[in-house]
Amino acid sequence: MKTNNVILGLGLAALLTTVAGTAVAKEHKLLNVSYDPTRELYVEFNAAFTKYWKNKTGDDVTVQQSHAGSSKQARAVIDGLQADVVTLALAYDVDAIVEKGRLLSADWQKRFPHNSAPYTSTIVFLVRKGNPKGIKDWDDLVKPGVKLIPANPKTSGAARWAYLSAWGYALKKYGNDEAKAKEFVAKFYQNAPVLDTGARGATTTFIQREIGDVLVGWENEAYLALKEYGADKFEIVTPSISILAEPSVALVEKVAKKKGTEAIAKAYLEYLYSEEGQEIAGRNFYRPRSEAALAKYGDQFAKVELFTIDEVFGGWKKAQETHFKDGGVFDQISRR
Amino acid sequence: MAAQPVERIVAQPAEVDVQSLLRRIEELEQAVKIQDRKRELSEEAAVEKAKATPTASIGAGGFQIRTADTNFVLKLRGYVHADARFYPDDVSTGTRNDTFLMRRVRPIIEGTVAQRFDYRIMLDFPSGSPTSAGNNGLLQDAYLNARLYPWLQIQAGKFKEPVGLERIQSGANLLFVERGYPTQLVPNRDAGLQIHGDVFGGGLRYEVGVFNGVANGGSGDNEQGDDDKDVAARLFATPFGKSDNDWLRGLGFGVAGTYGEQSGALRSLTSPGQQTIFAYTTGTGAVGSPNATADGTIWRVSPQAYYYVGPFGIFGEYVFSSQDARQVEGPTIIRDTLRNRAWQVAASWFLTGEDNSFKAVTPKQPFVLGGEGWGAFELTARYGQLDVDDDTFPNFANPGTAATKASSWGVGLNWHLNRNVKLSLNYEQSNFEGGNSPLLNNGEKAILTRAQISF
Numbered sequence: 001m002k003t004n005n006v007i008l009g010l011g012l013a014a015l016l017t018t019v020a021g022t023a024v025a026k027e028h029k030l031l032n033v034s035y036d037p038t039r040e041l042y043v044e045f046n047a048a049f050t051k052y053w054k055n056k057t058g059d060d061v062t063v064q065q066s067h068a069g070s071s072k073q074a075r076a077v078i079d080g081l082q083a084d085v086v087t088l089a090l091a092y093d094v095d096a097i098v099e100k101g102r103l104l105s106a107d108w109q110k111r112f113p114h115n116s117a118p119y120t121s122t123i124v125f126l127v128r129k130g131n132p133k134g135i136k137d138w139d140d141l142v143k144p145g146v147k148l149i150p151a152n153p154k155t156s157g158a159a160r161w162a163y164l165s166a167w168g169y170a171l172k173k174y175g176n177d178e179a180k181a182k183e184f185v186a187k188f189y190q191n192a193p194v195l196d197t198g199a200r201g202a203t204t205t206f207i208q209r210e211i212g213d214v215l216v217g218w219e220n221e222a223y224l225a226l227k228e229y230g231a232d233k234f235e236i237v238t239p240s241i242s243i244l245a246e247p248s249v250a251l252v253e254k255v256a257k258k259k260g261t262e263a264i265a266k267a268y269l270e271y272l273y274s275e276e277g278q279e280i281a282g283r284n285f286y287r288p289r290s291e292a293a294l295a296k297y298g299d300q301f302a303k304v305e306l307f308t309i310d311e312v313f314g315g316w317k318k319a320q321e322t323h324f325k326d327g328g329v330f331d332q333i334s335r336r
Numbered sequence: 337m338a339a340q341p342v343e344r345i346v347a348q349p350a351e352v353d354v355q356s357l358l359r360r361i362e363e364l365e366q367a368v369k370i371q372d373r374k375r376e377l378s379e380e381a382a383v384e385k386a387k388a389t390p391t392a393s394i395g396a397g398g399f400q401i402r403t404a405d406t407n408f409v410l411k412l413r414g415y416v417h418a419d420a421r422f423y424p425d426d427v428s429t430g431t432r433n434d435t436f437l438m439r440r441v442r443p444i445i446e447g448t449v450a451q452r453f454d455y456r457i458m459l460d461f462p463s464g465s466p467t468s469a470g471n472n473g474l475l476q477d478a479y480l481n482a483r484l485y486p487w488l489q490i491q492a493g494k495f496k497e498p499v500g501l502e503r504i505q506s507g508a509n510l511l512f513v514e515r516g517y518p519t520q521l522v523p524n525r526d527a528g529l530q531i532h533g534d535v536f537g538g539g540l541r542y543e544v545g546v547f548n549g550v551a552n553g554g555s556g557d558n559e560q561g562d563d564d565k566d567v568a569a570r571l572f573a574t575p576f577g578k579s580d581n582d583w584l585r586g587l588g589f590g591v592a593g594t595y596g597e598q599s600g601a602l603r604s605l606t607s608p609g610q611q612t613i614f615a616y617t618t619g620t621g622a623v624g625s626p627n628a629t630a631d632g633t634i635w636r637v638s639p640q641a642y643y644y645v646g647p648f649g650i651f652g653e654y655v656f657s658s659q660d661a662r663q664v665e666g667p668t669i670i671r672d673t674l675r676n677r678a679w680q681v682a683a684s685w686f687l688t689g690e691d692n693s694f695k696a697v698t699p700k701q702p703f704v705l706g707g708e709g710w711g712a713f714e715l716t717a718r719y720g721q722l723d724v725d726d727d728t729f730p731n732f733a734n735p736g737t738a739a740t741k742a743s744s745w746g747v748g749l750n751w752h753l754n755r756n757v758k759l760s761l762n763y764e765q766s767n768f769e770g771g772n773s774p775l776l777n778n779g780e781k782a783i784l785t786r787a788q789i790s791f
Contacts, residue, residue, distance in 0.1 A: 079405065080405060080407060080451055147366065193370045194370055194373050194374060194377065196377065197377075197380075197381075201377075205373055209369055209372070209373050210369060211366065211369045211370055211373055212366075
């Protein structure tokens with residue numbers, strides 16, 4: 001038998017096997033690798049999407065969730081965690097998957113509306129009932145004797161947003177004086193006795209372990225804490241200025257293609273922009289993009305002046321290089 | 337200094353200190369909580385670090401090092417067969433060849449790199465290791481297997497061709513000391529490329545590959561003298577493999593075959609006692625010294641099945657082999673197609689109640705010296721036949737020295753002391769048709785024993 005015929009036969013066999021393997025699939029499974037405080041959001045959203053997909057196609061879909069600090073999750077995907085989609089706290093973590101994992105294309109932000117950020121949030125303060133330390137704005141956080149509970153910017157998306165919020169406030173206060181901003185943020189972290197690896201861990205430290213005077217973190221996490229633990233125990237303080245946090249979503253193209261879930265994974269992320277997806281985001285204290293959902297849920301958020309990372313820091317890449325890389329500003333000011 | 341009332345001296349600082357003490361208590365409480373939380377976080381970090389730390393382990397499955405995510409694994413394994421062969425009436429058959437021997441001495445290095453790429457290197461240092469230009473007998477397995485999907489894997493290197501059922505079974509899991517007749521009509525190890533996988537939820541396994549091609553029972557890793565390649569394929573179904581029904585779960589059946597071109601030497605056939613009972617004519621090819629070789633199309637087909645339920649297990653296979661051959665004697669060349677057949681049925685029963693399996697069986701109670709456990713005892717029995725094509729004689733084999741047919745039965749006892757140690761005792765009795773040697777005339781009675789350690 002000639003070699004060419006043999007190779008052709010093997011190719012046909014592989015093709016037939018591929019078709020057979022595809023045809024027997026009955027249930028779709030997706031893995032959404034997300035950041036720390038989105039557990040409740042995606043429990044509700046996944047149930048809605050499962051129902052939507054069943055009605056649309058007749059197929060069953062099971063969405064598994066994985067949660068931890070955003071940067072830690074990005075690292076896990078780079079190291080091989082088979083995520084069909086990522087819904088992370090910041091665009092830089094998705095960029096890391098592009099650069100180090102080469103699992104999706106560099107223009108991923110153009111694949112979905114609003115730069116692939118279907119909802120937004122910001123950084124606020126959660127204080128104990130009665131606000132015993134009289135916290136009103138960022139200045140109050142650097143006073144002696146005030147104990148802050150932020151997470152660790154090295155591992156947590158929320159913590160990076162919080163760090164940049166404090167820096168942005170200081171720049172505005174001191175007329176863009178970088179040295180004074182650095183001094184301000186250094187005092188901020190001197191008042192932080194514990195740095196958890198993720199936002200949910202910081203919440204645990206503040207609420208369950210009863211440590212500290214102020215939890216500095218996600219707006220949605222603060223409202224969720226009020227809902228779960230009661231407004232008689234905590235209060236939300238919204239600072240005069242904060243950062244517009246835009247958590248990013250992306251299809252992990254290579255993994256989804258390999259698993260044959262590309263279409264359903266894309267539909268999953270698109271559904272975040274649907275009216276139902278936006279409603280769910282609003283119900284879970286994220287700021288929706290859709291006008292209808294924003295009109296319905298916007299009143300639950302206090303008014304705050306928001307600045308973007310592009311305006312103040314020139315984008316995530318520059319902010320990462322300056323502040324969070326090994327040996328960056330955060331490492332310099334957090335050495336004790 | 338005027339004296340002050342005692343109660344005023346005591347009361348004044350006390351009023352001031354209450355608030356101060358409360359604050360200090362609160363601060364101390366916070367300090368303790370902070371320390372506790374830091375310890376918690378430190379412990380969590382240690383657990384996370386431990387999860388990411390590579391682990392080394394040693395046990396019944398050998399020595400293993402692996403990363404926490406199991407993407408990289410290195411295993412050191414192996415097995416040794418220390419055999420003895422006794423032929424009670426070898427004086428009457430004219431063969432005095434009772435012997436101890438090292439049948440297999442096989443260190444194995446295997447593992448995984450980058451999550452999806454498995455590798456295996458198995459060497460062999462047996463007594464009288466045969467090595468030739470076409471086959472490095474010391475190198476049994478050396479291959480890479482890419483696990484792209486459960487249903488699509490690609491394997492390249494030297495490994496067993498996917499044909500004979502008993503041949504595919506690991507040497508460490510054999511029922512009998514020596515494999516039966518069908519194994520002598522199928523390829524052993526060969527160099528090539530194979531795609532394989534499980535479909536229908538694991539209910540059907542397929543294997544199809546292209547190989548250099550080897551003679552019946554032979555191994556090879558370096559094609560000598562031609563460009564042609566063989567295709568080997570096997571389909572094996574275990575349709576109830578995931579069923580809860582004990583009576584059906586252990587059923588497997590399938591068919592395998594090869595097709596290709598083969599030239600070169602033809603291999604001898606042996607008895608269960610590993611004595612040669614048939615050999616093709618080998619000479620110089622000159623007048624008076626004829627030489628028979630493979631020369632043309634070779635194809636084989638082998639239906640096969642097994643069934644395991646509780647302690648009972650049985651398997652059977654049939655092999656039909658067709659080989660174009662030629663005999664050269666001076667200017668005379670004779671061509672023919674030689675069609676040989678072999679089959680066997682083998683069964684076993686675990687007296688100690690273990691679940692029987694095509695793979696390794698672990699005793700319920702391993703043997704403990706002075707303890708209660710005695711390991712697992714397995715009774716075995718088999719019957720098989722080999723039928724050499726009548727057209728083989730007289731041009732391709734000497735009818736005076738070669739058998740045309742062999743029938744053998746055997747019984748045995750396997751004592752699995754534990755998962756790693758097995759002692760085997762077999763009695764094999766064979767009768768032969770054709771030929772006129774003491775062995776072929778009187779038949780063979782063989783006692784074969786084996787001490788096996790595998791890990």
